[in-house]
Amino acid sequence: AQSVAQPEDQVNVAEGNPLTVKCTYSVSGNPYLFWYVQYPNRGLQFLLKYITGDNLVKGSYGFEAEFNKSQTSFHLKKPSALVSDSALYFCAGGGQGNLIFGKGTKLSVKP
Amino acid sequence: DADVTQTPRNRITKTGKRIMLECSQTKGHDRMYWYRQDPGLGLRLIYYSFDVKDINKGEISDGYSVSRQAQAKFSLSLESAIPNQTALYFCATSGVGSNQPQHFGDGTRLSIL
Numbered sequence: 001a002q003s004v005a006q007p008e009d010q011v012n013v014a015e016g017n018p019l020t021v022k023c024t025y026s027v028s029g030n031p032y033l034f035w036y037v038q039y040p041n042r043g044l045q046f047l048l049k050y051i052t053g054d055n056l057v058k059g060s061y062g063f064e065a066e067f068n069k070s071q072t073s074f075h076l077k078k079p080s081a082l083v084s085d086s087a088l089y090f091c092a093g094g095g096q097g098n099l100i101f102g103k104g105t106k107l108s109v110k111p
Numbered sequence: 112d113a114d115v116t117q118t119p120r121n122r123i124t125k126t127g128k129r130i131m132l133e134c135s136q137t138k139g140h141d142r143m144y145w146y147r148q149d150p151g152l153g154l155r156l157i158y159y160s161f162d163v164k165d166i167n168k169g170e171i172s173d174g175y176s177v178s179r180q181a182q183a184k185f186s187l188s189l190e191s192a193i194p195n196q197t198a199l200y201f202c203a204t205s206g207v208g209s210n211q212p213q214h215f216g217d218g219t220r221l222s223i224l
Contacts, residue, residue, distance in 0.1 A: 009151075032209045032210050034212055034213075036215075041217070041218075042217050042218075043115070043201055043203075043215030043216050043217045043218055044154075044201070044203075044213075044215045045215070046212040046213070049210065049212055090153065090154070094209060098156055098159065098169065099156075099213065101146075101153040101154040101155075102153055103151060103152060103153040104153055
C-alpha cells in the first residue's frame with residue numbers, strides 16, 4: 001500500500017535559523033511528490049512539487065525540497081525561517097492512483 | 112475572487128439531517144475532489160471526479176454521495192448526518208495528470224450535534 005509519513009507532529013525553530021520538515025514516502029512506480037502549506041482558516045496552498053531528475057526543487061516563499069531516492073525522502077527546507085512561516089505543512093505523494101497526504105507537521109517559528 | 116469557492120463556510124446541524132456542501136471553480140479544471148480533514152489524521156479522500164460523467168469513490172466514501180453538475184460544480188451530500196462526520200471539508204481541483212498540483216478551497220467547517 002502507498003503511504004506518506006511525516007514523522008514530526010511539530011517543529012520549533014528560531015527566526016533566522018534554517019528549518020527542515022521531514023517527509024518519507026512509499027509509492028509504486030515513479031513518485032509524484034508535493035508540499036502544501038495551510039494557514040488558519042484557509043485551504044491548502046501548493047508550495048512545490050518534485051520534478052523527475054531534480055534532487056533539489058525550489059518553490060514559493062523561499063522554500064525548497066530535497067529528494068533522496070535511496071532514503072525515499074522529500075524533506076522541505078528553508079535557509080532562514082520567518083515568523084510568518086508558522087503554519088501547518090503537508091507532504092503528499094502518489095505513484096499510481098490518487099494522492100496520499102501525510103498527517104501534517106506544525107511549524108512554529110519564534111522571534 | 113477565489114478560484115475554488117466552497118459554500119457554506121460553516122454549518123452546524125443535527126444528527127439525521129441531510130446536508131449539502133457545494134464547490135465551484137473558475138480554474139477550468141476537469142478534475143475535482145472532496146476531502147475531509149481531522150486533527151492528526153491529515154486529509155482523506157472522500158470522492159473524486161475526472162470529468163462531468165465520471166464519479167469515483169475515495170478512501171472514506173461511506174455515508175457520503177456526490178454530484179458533478181457541470182465542469183465547474185461538484186457537490187458533496189451527507190444523506191443522514193452523524194456526529195463522527197464532524198470535520199473540516201475541502202474541495203480541490205487539478206489539471207489532467209498525476210504531476211499536476213491540486214488547488215484547494217478554504218473549506219467548510221461542519222459540526223453535527
